[in-house]
Amino acid sequence: MTNTFVHLHNHSQFSLLDGAASLDQLIERAVQLEMPAIALTDHGVMHGFVKFYEKAKAAGIKPIIGCEVYMARRGRLDRVPGLDENPHHLVLLAKNAQGFANLSKLVSKSHLEGYYYKPRIDRELLATYGEGLIGLSACQSGELATLVAEGRTEDARKAAAFYQDAFGPEDFYIELQDQGLQGQYALNRKLIELAGAMHAPLVATNDVHYLTREDAAAHDVLLCIQTGAVLSDPDRMKFPNDQFYLRSYQEMYDRFRDIPEALTNTLRIAERCNCELTLGKPRLPDYAVPSGFTKATWLRHLCEENLSQRYPKTTPEITDRLDYELRVIEQMGFPGYFLIVHDFVKYAKQAGIMVGPGRGSAAGSIVSYLLGITDLDPLEYGLMFERFLNPERISMPDIDIDFCYERRGEVIDYVRRKYGENHVAQIVTFGTLAARAAVRDVGRVLGMTYGEVDGVAKQIPQETGISLAAALKDNAELAKAYRENERVRQLLDIARKVEGFPRHASVHAAGIVIAPEELERLIPLQRSGEEEVCTQITMDDIERIGLLKMDLLGLRTLTVLQNARNLVQQNHGVVIDPHTLPHKDPATRNLLSNAATIGVFQLESPGMRRLIANLRPETLEDLVPLMALYRPGPLGSGMVEDFIRGRHGQRETEYLHPSLEPVLKETYGVILYQEQVMQIGNVLAGFSLAEADVLRRAMGKKKPQEIAAMKQRFLAGSADKGVAPEIAEHVFTLMEYFSGYGFNKSHSAAYAVVAYETAYLKANYPLEFMCALISSVMGSSDKVAQYIEECRTMAIPIYGPDVNYSDAEFKIAESGIRFGLMAVKNVGRQAIELIVSERAGRGKYLSIYDFCRRVPGHIVNKRVLESLIKAGAFGSTGKNRRETLMVLDKALEGGAVRHAEGQLSFFDLAGSDSFMVNDETWVQAEEFPQNELLRMEREMLGAYISGHPLDHWQTLLKKVGAATIAELKEAEDGREQTIGGLVTRIKNVTTRMGRRMAMIQMEDVTGAMEIVVFPDTLVRMQRPPSVDDVLLVRGKLERRDEDLKLLVAQIRILNLKSS
Secondary structure: OOOOOOEOOEOOOOOOOOOOOOHHHHHHHHHHOOOOEEEEOOEOOOOOHHHHHHHHHHOOOEEEEEEEEEEOOOOOOOOOOOOOOOOEEEEEEEOOHHHHHHHHHHHHHHHHOOOEOEOEEOHHHHHHOOOOEEEEOOOOOEHHHHHHHOOOHHHHHHHHHHHHHHHOHHHEEEEEOOOOOOOHHHHHHHHHHHHHHHOOOEEEOOOEOEOOHHHHHHHHHHHHHHHOOOOOOOOOOOOOOOOOEOOOHHHHHHHHOOOHHHHHHHHHHHHHOOOOOOOOOOEOOOOOOOOOOOHHHHHHHHHHHHHHHHOOOOOHHHHHHHHHHHHHHHHOOOHHHHHHHHHHHHHHHHOOOOEOOOOHHHHHOHHHHHOOOOOOOOOOOOOOOOOOOOOOOOOOOOOEEEEEOOOHHHHHHHHHHHHOHHHEEEEEEEEEOOHHHHHHHHHHHHOOOHHHHHHHHOOOOOOOOOOHHHHHHHOHHHHHHHHHOHHHHHHHHHHHHHOOOEEEEEEEEEEEEEOOOOHHHHOOEEEOOOOOEEEOOOHHHHHHOOEEEEEEEEEHHHHHHHHHHHHHHHHHOOOOOHHHOOOOOHHHHHHHHOOOOOOOOOOOOHHHHHHHHHHOOOOHHHHHHHHHHOOHHHHHHOHHHHHHHHHOOOOOOOOOOHHHHHHHHHHOOOOOEHHHHHHHHHHHHOOOHHHHHHHHHHHHOOOHHHHHHHHHHHHHHHHHOOOOHHHHHHHHHHHHHHHOOOEOHHHHHHHHHHHHHHHHHHHHOHHHHHHHHHHHOOOOHHHHHHHHHHHHHOOOOEEOOOOOOOOOOOEEEOOEEEOOHHHOOOOOHHHHHHHHHHHHHHOOOOOHHHHHHHOOOOOOOHHHHHHHHHOOOOHHHOOOHHHHHHOHHHHHHHHHHHHHHOOOOOHHHOOHHHOOHHHOOOOOOOOOOHHHHHHHHHHHHOOOOOOOOOHHHHHHHHHOOOEOHHHHOOOOOOOEEEEEEEEEEEEEEEOOOOOEEEEEEEEEOOEEEEEEEOHHHHHOOOOOOOOOOEEEEEEEEEEEOOEEEEEEEEEEEOOOOOO
16 A cells, blocks of 8 residues: 555445435545545445445455444433433444444444434443444544543543443544634644543544535535525534545645644554455355255255146156256255245245235246245246346346235244344335436525426436436437526536435335344344334345345235135135136136226226227236236337237238247247347357346346347357348347347236236126225225226125124125225224124114214214214114214213213113113204215215216216326326316415415326416416316326326316306
8 A cells, every 4th residue: 555545434425415425436536546445434324335345346445344323422222302312423444354243233233222313322332342343533523522622631531441442452543633623723632632641543534525625515405405404594504614525645644744643544544454245155044954955955855746736747848947947056056045935935825825926037937836936837838947047147046925915024024033033134225316306306405496496307307217417418408408597507517416316215115134144243234214124235235245135025916816715705605726717718808808907906007908908818828918018118119019910910920030930929029028039049049048148138238248249149159050140130139129128028927827817806706806906905095986986887886884784894795895994084993893893792783872872982982983974884873974963972972971880781781772762862954965975975985985076077078088087197298188077175376476376186086186277377267266176177297206297278167057
């Protein structure tokens, strides 16, 4: 090492919304400054350590893994307001493997045990886990700096002595910084005196939060995004100056020339930090096998044991495929992996937890099929093992499993019990400042108007992964605004500096990690907002360090299927076995060909239903390509049209070479699947399937150098097989083009199986299926409303909730579906259990008075009863909603008196038909008007039961070609659209010019959305719109990330008499 300074206190973008330097930038700048090493010490977390290590190694610079931790002022378990919310800072650096393990433990425990405003450790933990670490006393928020600044010299010496004991005298350094802050010079003098008194070495740092002085503005903006402030606020949280950047050696020397050892000590520390990570080597948890078996032989035993069950007629093709897969799995060292997955899938099935038939490329493995990990035969569907596991590219297998979403947690609990609670965790993921989000956040911080920012944001294409640089290159209008408008230029310049930075951490929806030893020693952990323990590094980083990660997904459709099967068995005595469903069922064929697929897995969106109507699938096999076709790439490439015309015989299928016919016949000459790219390489150029998979990956990831090398091999191999050069060239070009759109056939086939079963159940057992479906979405009023509307289309009666007939969930009743009490707003499970159990024990409720005498009011209180009455749940007692609400207070009073007197005696219950009737006082009253009843239903149930306010207007809406709100959710941004709907909420807004505009929530039978009525449109109306008005509007569709709005140009109130 030739340079005599190394930055040891640095924050990256993983000091969330505080560090304004990306890992790439940090390392690149350190290389430019010819520094031999660099440390990463983010605030309280180690999110970036794997990426940092890899990138630094690749750049030829030594990575030093560390963290700036928070030290509790007292103990980590103390949480007294005013005493414990402002911990001290301390920088820790890992010297070696033991140091890394202890650093990981400390950071984990700071989150899992010490979190109070910040993740905190304390002296007890540091004394236990200080080995292998170097400590730096940190910035002005460090304990020593704080004590010295307060004049508490003796306390500072005691604190320093503790840290010297914890780390060792040579491994604790007193940190000096000089950013020109007020009082900093005097503080440094005192710290130097303390170091002399304690014989402690000094070290110079700069508490780096951004790369250059010019980046201080971007850092300021990040802090404002974090705190919700604007730059114009003088009281916002901000750094005192622009000196917290990655200084050069010369700049640091100029600051510390009088203390040269503080600079050279950075080099000494760097030389002593030699923590090496082992990357890419699998570290699987141990799976115990029976005595006399190895993992490989036990895996073979399990497969052969199930062979006759899966394949009653075993052929050489089957056994050869099994032998080949087992050989590859053993060569790659993954028998244990398959045994682990097999074990928890077996547990789930034995526990009655619904497991999906497969997901992703794992469905292409006969070993997975024989172990019961997947449930579709890869040979029957022509699926490829090499797409899943390829000896040419050594990487961990990736088996994702779908489970019933209500019981997924039980599987995770089993895994925890099996391998140890501290060996298993969920996985972190990060929400990032994507291009549009960065522009909107920065624009708000800069104080720009909504219109200004929105105008810029809408110029950025809504493409996944689009960058601001790409948007400026591709959009001439945006580029012009950047050149000519200074405010736009400032906005985009800052947004580009923070673009892609992580904004917040959350928990991955499906991922878990399983480790061979205590996780805290291997990777740092934290808690999610739901108090779940999760990793601090992402799924990709977990794979890089060789730990086993699994995707255990909760799939609602599996719960629907399980419940529907149970209902079919209860009502019809029929056991639905998905393995024996007829693939050409007439009722299912009719449902599919009519695109009646609302509620059918993967097939219910308006766009998919349009594709189904054109394609007209009839069998399970027809659904496999459908899954692959309905994606943005194929839909915009002409592939879909070619496929449909080929299917209906409207074009003749042509093959560039005869050997391609067996490969492309099933897709009418279209290269639809990734596996077809592999097969073409195999049959036309003689590639092994493993080699062909390498070609597929290179094409899919658009790696030019790899593609060029593979192309030469492809052309040479084709020539050896007698293929004309121009044909081989043309085929390769087509492969390269379509590989960007190609889909995994294994995944298509697996999900087609699920889709077909849902279609089969809807077609053959519509009542049971729709009941299970609606029950699964009780928490989503939009979905409940959509499926109730579908029931009406299917002529299935829907009955409202009723205290005398409803259970907690939806259920089948009188050839229709009865609402469950759980669907009623404000009614909790405890109240429902009491209502149902009391009814089961003593019979139906005769009136609201009877109900209140029998059910304690402290559990089923007035608010609950009002919700039940408004929802129509007392309809069976013979009184209307208005009459029941009018006597509710009196009924509650009578009930309270009765419960205060104690339990009713046997004689009280005599003659239950007239039980206490004389105490009931009623006021005869007309029921609420129909529109008020509908409003109550919508308020309490999230859906209309006895009708819909738009029923009267449906003919007109269809006549004028109005789209549904569900259709708009898939429509193209910026298109003119017409919709009709009911006004449910209005927010009036005054513009900066003092004019009125309105933000209106509108709903139809398929969903709800917001429309924006600008001042000029509003003043042209006969009167302003009101809640419960029925509107017909036309305007331009605007998408803002996940939000959808219609910017209205024309509006008409249909319920006005003059209309």
